[in-house]
Amino acid sequence: MAVTQHAVLRPHFTAWRDVPTGIYATATQLKTMDLPRRPGPPAATVDGQDGIGRSTTIALYRIDQSAPTASTAAQLAAARSRVENPVRVCADCGARPDRAPIATESYGALCPACWHIRGLRQHQEEAARERAGAARIARGLLRAPQNRPLGVLHVDYTERGHTPAGTRRRPSAAKVTVIGANGLVLAEPLLRLVSPRAKGIPDGASDPVQGAEALAAVLSQLTVLIWRYRDLDDLSAGLRTQGATWPLPTGQYVHEMCRLATAWRGEVTPDGDRPVAVAPGRADRMLYLLTQIADTEQAPALPIGAAS
Structure with a gap:
């Protein structure tokens, strides 16, 4: 507060x-x-x-x-x-509050609690519509055309802690995992993001220029699903400082899953907010979540709270 x-x-x-x-x-x-x-x-x-x-x-x-x-x-x-x-009785619960009920055109006079509940119901009905839309988008991604099949991309960074002043050091490397709709790994390079003389570089980290070019060749053939663009900020900055090209396609061939998952979860808090979905944290878990969204049954539309 x-x-x-x-x-x-x-x-x-x-x-x-x-x-x-x-x-x-x-x-x-x-x-x-x-x-x-x-x-x-x-x-x-x-x-x-x-x-x-x-x-x-x-x-x-x-x-x-x-x-x-x-x-x-x-x-x-x-x-x-x-x-x-004179309206002093709540049209929903029958309460007779000291303070005058809130007048509404659609539901009559409501006590503060029922007015709040009605507002939450409206948020939930909107969330239900968005959930159905998220399921349609997920099914479309899984049915991506053969000339541009789905690739699910996740990045794990090799962290290097903080400076004595408390500033976070840029990660030394990034493991980029790309899997197809069948769950098989399509690419899994470990790209160095700092100077080869820097400390904390893991064994097996590849040259960023060559590694980014090879990754770009794979991604250029895919419809790429990521969690959020900002999760790739360290990858972008590291490759740029090392003179490597950005391997991710642009425009319509890249989709953020965070908004899709948030819409599908459709949770409404008591305050009427919509919590952001928690990141799956791995490429295979992202794919699993996508299949869950796509498999959502399309139940007949009923008013929230109505008996089925």
Whole structure:
């Protein structure tokens, strides 16, 4: 939770989601409670928007420091009778919260919990659609044409630790594993990424110029699946400093699997976020995950939460 302190030591929240439930309310929220209340001293602030959509800072008051308004029970009842169809009941769970429910066009008035649940359901329905799309893409990759079959590429680096100042040293070598859709190894060079006089170079590391050219010849015939481009940053930098060419094809023949796997997993956190899928860590595990995605059964579309 991003909270800063003002000079008067009142907490400031950068988003409404950070405001503790049941502790704070705005003056309007206190006024529109089932039994209206008057705010006490300002207790906190939150970043928000005013009535015309401009960014502003909104004052918050502690509910337990508020006081009843001067309205009598008779006055409250009379005011309520003048309102056409007053909505104080959650359309989903039937709760009768102190604070006015949140009005929605599609679902009626909702308590904060049901409003949050509805939002999560919408995120989940969107994730379900993306999951189906990820399965279609995975099947297409596995059915790549014979003139451009699939190759799954993964890089393992030989790390050299950090400098005394704490800076990470560039890896001394990279083992590039490329396997086909049948799981057989197509290429597995160990490429040196530093000067041949540098320390920490593993035995068997090949000349980067010749090794990159041989790898490029293999990859130029493939549709290449990688996890993320940024995982190849050290490989790119090392080959460049050694005068070697970049072996990976460009454009439509290279696909990132991270976004594909994230869409297929389709997890939605209680905050409504979409966690990034964890990297498989090996070429064979990437291929296994791809086949899992491709084998996803296409169930009939049902609303999230509906009985099957």
